Amino acid sequence: MVLLGHSLCAQSVELELEGSDVVAVDTLTEATDHSAALADYSLFTKTEGSSFIAILVYVDDILIVSNDMQAVESLKSLLNEKFKLKDPGKLKYFLGLEVARSPAGISLCQRKYSLKILQDAGLLTSKPLTFPTEQNIKLSKDVGDLLPGPTVYRRLVGCLLYHTLTRPDLCYSVNRLSQYMAKPRQPHLQVAYRILQYVKGTFGHRFFFQANNTLSLKAFIDSNWASCPNNRRSTSGYCVFLENSFVSCKTKKQTIVSRSFVETEYRSLASTTCDIIWFLTLLSDFSVSHSHSTQLL
Incomplete structure (x- = not known):
């Protein structure tokens, strides 16, 4: 999605399917005459002369990007004949990613997603920290008391893994925690909570993609x-x-x-x-x- 929204398009539109409709790949390719990408089977592209258009599909959410707005409008009308569509307009929010545009480029962040994780964990009022984990911390599969129920830990680590899409500074710490999903212990949960406190203190972190790349x-x-x-x-x-x-x-x-x-x-x-x-x-x-x-x- 970064590539789609950054260097290769002038406009982007998000479409959300209404009801319980799910995009059928065969129906989509036949109706729009797009080809499936080799790198990602959820990505479909089409090139006609200088016009380029791409469709990114995730279950019932569709992201359309193109350098030709007329082609985008035609595609939306074509899709609306096959599915019931809801069009929120230009891309601002997609699958937890917040998108902001400027002449200098595009920025991505997950601020709303961060707040949701903190709220679910009950750490909205916790003290913010300036680094995710303590230096040289040792985690082991055998040290510490087993958690009575691993569901909370697994859900939390899963949310943090998705958060690493825009937070590479969390990647190493969250990867270590993900190695103890089978039998998490109390020290593992405490480290996960500490990472959340670091997230609270670094809400302003975001990706920026320059327009002149x-x-x-x-x-x-x-x-x-x-x-x-x-x-x-x-x-x-x-x-x-x-x-x-x-x-x-x-x-x-x-x-x-x-x-x-x-x-x-x-x-x-x-x-x-x-x-x-x-x-x-x-x-x-x-x-x-x-x-x-x-x-x-």
């Missing part, structure tokens, strides 16, 4: 050898930029034990390269050529 990819890679105290597996992490605009990050524990730091670095490099190839495929789906070599730093 050159769309050249680069990625920064890091790893932590044998960081897991339970099985000695290493952790890989990376973040991807389109020129100066941050677009993605990931932190994940490696699947096998690496024998050395060098082996850990190579596995992180391989994992990042796979995701870079996916990004290049996505750019190709948008008819954007990427002639520059991707930098891995």
Whole structure:
């Protein structure tokens, strides 16, 4: 959605299906003559001359972006013949993401989503913190009392995982907590609450995507050898930029034990390269050529 709303379109419109209608992929492609993207099966694109239009579908929510508003209006009329549609207008809010436009670019945040998480956890009046977790904190699957019911912890970590879409500063901490979903303990829940207090103190954090971006990819890679105290597996992490605009990050524990730091670095490099190839495929789906070599730093 970042790519759709940022560099490749002049207008964007969100459509919401009324009632219990669900978009059928076959019906959508046949009715609109769009092709499914290779990088994402929920994305459909169509190019006619200088006109480009893309549709992003999530259950009963549709995001349409294009550089041709006449094509958007025609598509909306066509979809309205097949489904009952509700049109909120220009994109401002989509699946928990708040979108703000300016001549300089586009900003994304999840402020409303943050408030909802804090309210559900009962931490709206808690003291805000300036960093998510304490330095060198040790979490283990065997230390601490088991939670009487894991549902609250699982729901909270799931919400935080979705929050990392616009908060890469939470990615590493939330990834560590997600490793204890099976049998969460009291220390794990306390760390999750601390992350929420950090979220409260950093409501102003948001992504900003510059309008004059050159769309050249680069990625920064890091790893932590044998960081897991339970099985000695290493952790890989990376973040991807389109020129100066941050677009993605990931932190994940490696699947096998690496024998050395060098082996850990190579596995992180391989994992990042796979995701870079996916990004290049996505750019190709948008008819954007990427002639520059991707930098891995």
